[in-house]
Amino acid sequence: MTARNTVGPVIARRNAEASGALIGYLPVGFPTLDESVEAAVALVENGVDALELGLPYSDPVMDGPVIQAATQQALANGFRLADGFEAVRRITERVDAPVLIMTYWNPVVQYGVERFADDLAAAGGAGLITPDLIPDEGADWIAASERTGLDRVFLAAPTSTDKRIARVVEASRGFVYAVSTMGITGARADVDRAARTVVDRLTSAGAPASCVGVGISTAAQVREVLEYAEGAIVGSALVKALADGGVRGAAELAAELARGTRAE
Amino acid sequence: MALRAQTGPYFGDFGGRFVPESLVAALDELGEAYDLAKLDPAFGAELAELGRSYTGRPSIITEVPRFAKHAGGARIILKREDLNHTGSHKINNVLGQALLTKRIGKQRVIAETGAGQHGVATATAAALFGLDCTIYMGEVDTERQALNVARMRLLGAEVIAVKAGSRTLKDAINEAMRDWVTNVATTNYIFGTVAGPHPFPEMVRDFQKIIGEEARQQVLDLTGALPTAVTACVGGGSNAIGIFHAFLDDEGVGLYGFEAGGEGVDTPRHAATITKGRPGVLHGARSYMLQDDDGQTIESHSISAGLDYPGVGPEHSWLSAIGRAQYRPVTDDAAMQALRLLTRTEGIIPAIESSHALAGTLELGRELGPDATILVNLSGRGDKDMDTAARYFELYDEEAGA
Numbered sequence: 001m002t003a004r005n006t007v008g009p010v011i012a013r014r015n016a017e018a019s020g021a022l023i024g025y026l027p028v029g030f031p032t033l034d035e036s037v038e039a040a041v042a043l044v045e046n047g048v049d050a051l052e053l054g055l056p057y058s059d060p061v062m063d064g065p066v067i068q069a070a071t072q073q074a075l076a077n078g079f080r081l082a083d084g085f086e087a088v089r090r091i092t093e094r095v096d097a098p099v100l101i102m103t104y105w106n107p108v109v110q111y112g113v114e115r116f117a118d119d120l121a122a123a124g125g126a127g128l129i130t131p132d133l134i135p136d137e138g139a140d141w142i143a144a145s146e147r148t149g150l151d152r153v154f155l156a157a158p159t160s161t162d163k164r165i166a167r168v169v170e171a172s173r174g175f176v177y178a179v180s181t182m183g184i185t186g187a188r189a190d191v192d193r194a195a196r197t198v199v200d201r202l203t204s205a206g207a208p209a210s211c212v213g214v215g216i217s218t219a220a221q222v223r224e225v226l227e228y229a230e231g232a233i234v235g236s237a238l239v240k241a242l243a244d245g246g247v248r249g250a251a252e253l254a255a256e257l258a259r260g261t262r263a264e
Numbered sequence: 265m266a267l268r269a270q271t272g273p274y275f276g277d278f279g280g281r282f283v284p285e286s287l288v289a290a291l292d293e294l295g296e297a298y299d300l301a302k303l304d305p306a307f308g309a310e311l312a313e314l315g316r317s318y319t320g321r322p323s324i325i326t327e328v329p330r331f332a333k334h335a336g337g338a339r340i341i342l343k344r345e346d347l348n349h350t351g352s353h354k355i356n357n358v359l360g361q362a363l364l365t366k367r368i369g370k371q372r373v374i375a376e377t378g379a380g381q382h383g384v385a386t387a388t389a390a391a392l393f394g395l396d397c398t399i400y401m402g403e404v405d406t407e408r409q410a411l412n413v414a415r416m417r418l419l420g421a422e423v424i425a426v427k428a429g430s431r432t433l434k435d436a437i438n439e440a441m442r443d444w445v446t447n448v449a450t451t452n453y454i455f456g457t458v459a460g461p462h463p464f465p466e467m468v469r470d471f472q473k474i475i476g477e478e479a480r481q482q483v484l485d486l487t488g489a490l491p492t493a494v495t496a497c498v499g500g501g502s503n504a505i506g507i508f509h510a511f512l513d514d515e516g517v518g519l520y521g522f523e524a525g526g527e528g529v530d531t532p533r534h535a536a537t538i539t540k541g542r543p544g545v546l547h548g549a550r551s552y553m554l555q556d557d558d559g560q561t562i563e564s565h566s567i568s569a570g571l572d573y574p575g576v577g578p579e580h581s582w583l584s585a586i587g588r589a590q591y592r593p594v595t596d597d598a599a600m601q602a603l604r605l606l607t608r609t610e611g612i613i614p615a616i617e618s619s620h621a622l623a624g625t626l627e628l629g630r631e632l633g634p635d636a637t638i639l640v641n642l643s644g645r646g647d648k649d650m651d652t653a654a655r656y657f658e659l660y661d662e663e664a665g666a
């Protein structure tokens with residue numbers, strides 16, 4: 001089974017025709033499996049170019065309070081890994097946007113790295129974003145994603161050395177996830193200047209695309225990020241909109257954020 | 265290669281660094297500072313002097329014949345880490361990491377704590393060195409170890425009760441890691457056990473291995489021979505590796521780690537990670553852990569907050585895999601009975617954590633017979649556990665205990 005709908009071409013197209021790509025994050029199973037699928041579809045219908053679906057995990061060290069609360073609720077509602085593949089399948093049957101899974105590493109290890117890759121590709125998924133897997137520990141996943149053609153998105157941080165930036169660029173496929181602030185997820189008033197520097201360094205190291213995440217919550221911030229990066233990733237703000245205003249609330253915020261991807 | 269020469273990042277198939285990229289630079293910085301410090305006689309001398317004049321090292325050994333009568337007649341010798349300043353072995357590691365913090369030039373330290381002993385030790389070192397200090401502690405643990413919360417606050421530390429997940433040690437670690445990811449430029453994470461990402465398992469072990477180095481010589485001096493077996497309780501595994509390490513290449517010496525069996529390992533309420541878990545990735549390392557089919561961490565249970573952790577250090581997983589050490593469960597009740605037995609027979613009140621080692625040793629003594637000598641790591645004292653013990657054994661007057 002090989003991946004059909006990877007994220008690289010979409011990011012390239014959005015940068016050719018507009019100012020860049022908007023990537024939206026939602027956790028699977030929040031508030032319910034059905035509603036998370038509906039919300040994801042609604043994001044795409046309202047201008048999100050690619051989806052990042054988070055798999056709820058018991059020990060999410062990179063997540064801030066909003067996403068933690070959502071994923072904890074999903075787990076309490078009985079989330080199982082199989083729901084992740086089902087969500088990908090149901091979403092990709094309805095919309096064309098590439099769907100990446102964001103997952104902590106242990107669930108993949110327990111499922112079996114090769115089996116996980118096969119099932120994700122079979123469901124129509126684009127690849128994985130791995131917040132607690134660095135390329136140094138990623139040999140199994142690099143092999144499985146080579147075989148299946150799945151994207152693999154590693155993270156780069158303001159503190160990463162040049163050597164590590166080069167390693168991340170070389171190991172990633174699809175894009176590199178530039179962490180904008182030294183911190184966990186959560187909407188912030190200011191997207192850190194550090195993000196611009198990380199993206200510049202990734203570009204110098206040859207990254208075909210960098211997307212900035214962690215701390216983006218408004219159309220103005222999306223626009224600002226897309227001045228220097230190929231994509232902007234919005235997470236906590238969308239999850240909060242979904243929690244407060246349901247599928248409609250998330251859709252409205254997506255439409256608003258998407259204004260940040262168009263020329264004024 | 266000598267087993268003692270094993271260093272990180274990997275211990276066989278275990279260990280490594282499964283962390284956000286944001287932390288790699290800080291882990292590298294710490295690892296490099298530690299590698300330099302290891303080679304610097306001035307660092308070793310400063311740490312040894314702190315051990316001598318602040319902690320009270322070397323800690324003594326105490327033979328406990330009245331207690332040993334209940335263990336089939338084997339000789340039992342306690343390594344008295346309970347007599348250290350702050351009341352447990354945790355101070356050995358904390359002083360080492362606090363000295364490193366000064367070398368790296370950071371002004372703030374954070375730590376996770378379960379029983380509160382590591383938090384108290386860290387708050388103590390912060391007071392001693394004039395560092396800002398924040399301690400993360402699961403809300404459940406702040407309740408059952410309230411005395412230690414007060415100690416930490418009195419020492420000037422900020423104590424944050426973590427309300428996420430199981431509200432115990434594992435969640436305190438998650439929250440401390442989040443703090444570190446956010447404040448890594450100014451903050452050093454003083455990790456409390458031999459788990460976590462490289463370099464922690466190796467570095468914490470090295471700061472704790474003094475326990476076994478002292479005890480090995482002390483037992484030789486007392487008995488003229490090496491012990492038959494060395495025992496310790498295992499939460500993350502720092503006191504256990506601390507006493508095991510000097511004996512790793514002494515083939516005739518059996519090594520036994522006692523995990524928290526909670527209400528029994530055939531119930532879901534235990535923390536017997538090696539006995540009942542399987543390998544996975546938790547808190548930055550590959551090691552044994554308690555998890556469901558999907559790789560979600562299972563909440564552990566133990567009457568002892570310090571052992572209530574669903575993971576274990578990678579070096580223990582390796583020692584178990586190669587058969588060098590054995591890991592066995594001890595129930596809550598067995599530990600509490602051993603706590604009372606040592607108290608009544610020897611006048612020494614152990615921590616509930618350490619009581620797991622005592623209970624396991626009682627059984628092991630009966631297996632090994634009267635010719636055996638068993639060295640037990642008495643990792644901490646029981647002052648912090650008086651409320652739990654008083655309720656368990658109904659020691660409060662009725663009006664007061666309600």
Ligand SMILES: Cc1ncc(COP(=O)(O)O)c(C=O)c1O
Pocket residue numbers: 352353378379380381382456457458497498499500501502503504569570571615617618643644645
């Ligand atoms: C007295 C004592 N012993 C043991 C432990 C368990 O930790 P470790 O397994 O790292 O020695 C603790 C932890 O809080 C403790 O306070």
